[in-house]
Structure formats: structure tokens, C-alpha cells
Amino acid sequence: MRRRQLMALVRKDLRLELRTRETIVAMVLFAIVMLVILQFGFGTRDDDLTRFVGGLMWVTLAFTAVLGVGRSYVAEREQHVLDGLLASPVPRTVMLGAKAIAIFLYMTAVEVVVIPLVGVFFVKGSYWDAIGWIAIAALLANACIALSGTLFSGLALFTRARDLILPVLFLPALVPVVVAGAGATHAVVGGSPDMSEWRGYCLFLLAYAILFALVSIATYDAVFDD
Amino acid sequence: MTDGPARVPGQRAAAIWGVLATVLVVVSSIGVFLVAPEDADQGIIQRIFYFHVAIAIASLVAFAVACVAGILQLRTRDERWDDVGEASIRIGLLFSVLVVITGSIWAKASWGTWWVWTDPRLVTYLIVVLIYAAYFVLRSSVEDDRRMRYSAIYAIAGFASVPLSFYSVRVAESFVHPVVFTSSGANMPGSMLWWFVVSQAAMICLFVALLELDLLGRRSERALRRLAMRLESA
């Protein structure tokens, strides 16, 4: 039953996204613009930014995540559908899980573009042999972003100025993800990969995801309990 | 009606904690600045460490109290737990700002610069300040029952973020700068440790006293409002 509800909610989000193409396209474009802005913001004509590649990638992904997470209940809110979901016998944790899966998939779609692009734009040395390790760290980071993002977007949903509230709530919580994501990236990029360092950051991301999963499951009932 | 001045519950507790905190703060100040031995390497500036670390730990206690109050608020829906949560975070946030300021002074004295990104304590407390400052942004943008619930949830999620921030900064630190600063820790001489314990106790008592005072203020305000309402309807 829960599985069926979960699948139905995820399928609904993907169907809406496929029909309107509102979120993913905007997220990808935003991420590319971010990369370009960051490059110019550095004020350097250096073609090889290997030293900063983790920062470039993860700052971009963090801001893109805020953008994507901010869209996560837009259809429900603007079309006033939320009451329909809340009046149905869906456990709130299933709603949480479905939204988290949707955000996870959106972030993955963005990274499919961003991670190779970072290599093309900023790294002239070794990058492509490490892309698998970066991808694994990115998937773990996506789980972190999806779980904490779903919780914070639920909190911001009925606040005034929610578009402002969400980044203020969400970005400080994302700092550890950026630290670990950038750390894991730097560990494997630019030759002589340090796998124990990479593993350390990945384990940290896993711990973050587990902790936020527990907090979200424990509190999500209360988010919608008017 | 009772005779004499109206009493609000908790007055006595607030007074006791207030006195205790005052005494301990005075004693620890005297001890730290006049009695404790001077650090051989760092000189007088090392004395700020007693307060810096004690306030840091007291602020963590405050955030832990807010987290527990959040859990209890969600369980009972009692607005008094919301009061405890908000007051604790207010005090904890004030303490965290003090941690950043004292840390910055220490950095200036030790390394000649107001800010060092390689000092994990400084950096994590900056993140902690940002996390809990957001708590008040959230509160101000939502009302009534939702405000209490959202605040409680955020107090819980925020407290989960704290160890993550601490740990992430330290993980990064250990990889980038294998040498870790240990001007604190267990390798203190005995008398220093003793004065540290006293200042720690002082700061925790200060937190409890401020909390009791804050709650007392809220209770009096409520009692006053009830009284006004009764007078109006009479």
C-alpha cells in the first residue's frame, strides 16, 4: 500500500515535470549560468582552475538545489491540491519520501550536465578518469540535499516571503554537504587521487543523509498537522 | 483573590539561579584573570580561552535544551515549550556570537589576523550563528500554531546540523592541515583545568538564569494579559 502510494506520487511529479518542463530545464540553465558567473567572478584568465574545481562545482550545485527544492510544492500550492493529498490516507512520511525521490532525480539530471561541463570548462589536467568517483559522491550528496531539502521546503511552504525563507533555512544546513562534496572532488581530481580522503567524505555524506532521514521521518507529520 | 503582591510562579527559581550565576561569574573572573597561572607560550591572551570555550559549550547546552523543548512541544502542543525553545535559542545565539567574537580576538592575538579559516572552532561557530539566526527569520514569517510547530521542527533539525557542521569542518581540516591546534584540551596544568571548570559552571548557570528570567517575563506578561481580559469582561 505505502509502496503503491509512493510510486503514484513520484509518477505524478515526473508526469507534471515531463508535461510542463518547468523545473529541470530551469535548473540546468541556472547551473550553467552560475558556472560562467563564477568563472568571471574569479577575475582570472587562467584556463586551468583545477585548484578551485570543487568549489565551482558544489557552490553551483548548492544554489541549483535551492532553486529546485523551492519548486517542490509549487503545483500543490498554486493549484490548491495539497488538501486533496492531506485528506487522503497517505502517511506524511510517504509524501516526504516521494518529494525526496523527485528532488534526487532532478539533482541527478542537473549533475549529468554540470559535472562533465566543469571538467571541460575548468580542468586541463586529469579529470575524466575520476568522474566515476565524483559521480558516486554526487549521488550521496543528492540524497542529503533531497532529504534536508524536502523538510525545509515543507517548513517554508506556508511562510510569508517563502522564496527568501527557504535559502536562509536551507543553505546553512547545506554547508556540510558543500564541504564534503568539494572535498571528495578535490581528493580525486588533478592526478594522484587520495582514496582514503574520498572515502572519508563519502562516509560523512552518508552519515548526513541518515541523520536527516531520521529527523525528517520524526518531524514530517508535524509539518502538515494543522 | 489573594492578598499582597501577585506572584508569578518561578520567581524564586529565577532569583536563586541569578544569584548563583552572578557569584560564579565573579569568582571565575577573579580566578581566571588574577589567580590562574599565565600560559608560557601565549601569555595573557590565553586567559580568554576560559570564557571562549566555556561559552561555546554553554551555547551547545542551550541548543540541546531547545531541541528537547521542540520534541516536547510537538508531543504536547503546549506553548510553554515554545517559550523554552525560543528563549534557549535566543541565549544560545547570543553566546555563539560571543564565541565568534572572543575567537576572533584570540586569532588576532595569536596569529595576527582577525579571521583564520583554518581554525575549525571559529568557522563552525560562524555556521552555527547562521543556522540559529535563520530560526528567528522563520518565526517572524509565520504565526500562531504553525509558528510553534515550525520552530520546534527547526530547533530539532538545527540541532542535527550542528554536529554535522562541526564534523564536516574538522574532516576537511584534518585533510588540508594535518596539524591540529591544541592550545586547549587535556594537556592543561591542573590549576588551569580547575579554573576552566569554574568558568564552565558559571556560564551554564548564566544560561539557566537568563532562561529563567526570560520565562518569568513571558509568564508575567501572560498573567497581565489574562488580568486585563478579566477586567475588560467584568
Place this chain on the structure above:
Amino acid sequence: MVTARGLVHAYGERRAVDGVDLALAPGERVALAGANGAGKSTLLRLVATLLRAQSGTLEVLGEEIADGARAARAGIGYLAHDPLVYLDLTARQNLELYGDLYGIDDRDARIDDLLDHVGLLGRSEDTVRTFSRGMAQRLALARMLLHRPRLLLLDEPHASLDARGAALLDGELEAARADGRAAIIVTHEVERVARVADRLVVMRAGRVVCDESTDGRDPMAVRRRYEEVA
């Protein structure tokens, strides 16, 4: 089917529902009337488990709401001002979603039946965005009936239903009496609802000020009675 005692819900200091007692037996259809802001929609949302009462007890379909809201939800059909469907999904996709959320076994057959019943079978593959207001509300009617609810909660249904939808709803309410389903119909148009309701409950300032049977009474007489108390 519904037992409420001393129900209170406040928005801040303002008590929208202020100590309401209400009991509903199977087959009963209640017209819930009152001026704007009298608390009728809030009461309906409390019964629909969309709001939590700050005090009082509420039992819906044999479940104490404080601890069994989810079990009760499976038996409630809620029709709101908004159709509660996604504009960018087709009529069928919306019903499939709700069918899965309610765990309906004969989902696809049931959806075909209902789409036919509300006259939308020919438009089932169109997105709701292309629907008129009346059509969307007829889809909402299908959504409400999808899981065969035993308690119908209707918030001003006649305000947004077209003539065809209104006729369908009246038929449904007629049938409800025979099947032992209960209904609460929040309304302004008392005389309109009096034809299908057998009880009138009037609220004023968060309280129930009138609760009486209207069985066999002339709709206009019910209207006059409402204007007396409201």
C-alpha cells in the same frame, strides 16, 4: 458516523469554532449554514481531518481523530471550493493518482465508471487545464466518490458545480440516505440544499445556534427558519 464534543479551533486568539457538539447518524444529511466567518468551513475541515482541534474530542467513522486520522480518511469524501486536482495532468491521470493513494483494487474499471457517470469519459485524456470550471468540478465529484466514501463532506458544492454536476450530486445525496452514508453540506443556499438534507444546523460566531430536523418541511420554510436564527 461523526461525534464531536466541545470542539474548538482557534486561529491565534480568534476562535473560529468555539465549543461545537455535533452527532451524525448513518443516512443523515446535514445542511450546515451560517453567515460568512461563522465557522462552518473550519468545522468541515476539522471533520475532514485537515485541521486539528485544540480542544474537544472528535470521532469520525469510529476512529478517534487524535490517534486514528489516517484510518478515518479512507472513508471520507471531501469536495472543496477547489477541485483538488492537478491542472497539468489528464482527468484520468488525476483519478489514477487518487485511486492509488486510497488503494482502490478495481482502480481502472472504477475510473471508467465514474468518468462515464460524470460525463467526462470523452475528455478523459485531456489535461484539466483545458476544462471549464463546471467540468473540473464534475471531475472533483468523481474524485470524491472514487474510493466509495461513507461520509461525504461538501463545501458549498452548488457554488461551482454546473447544472449537470448539481443534478448528479443531488442524485448521490438521495442515494446516500438509502445506503446509510452520511453527508455534511456547507451552504449559503439553504432552500436549495433543504431538498436533499434532512437536518439543518446553523452556526453563528463559532457556535451551533440551531440543530433541528427538516424532514418533510417545505424548503422555503426551512429558509425562513434559517433567517430567523442566523
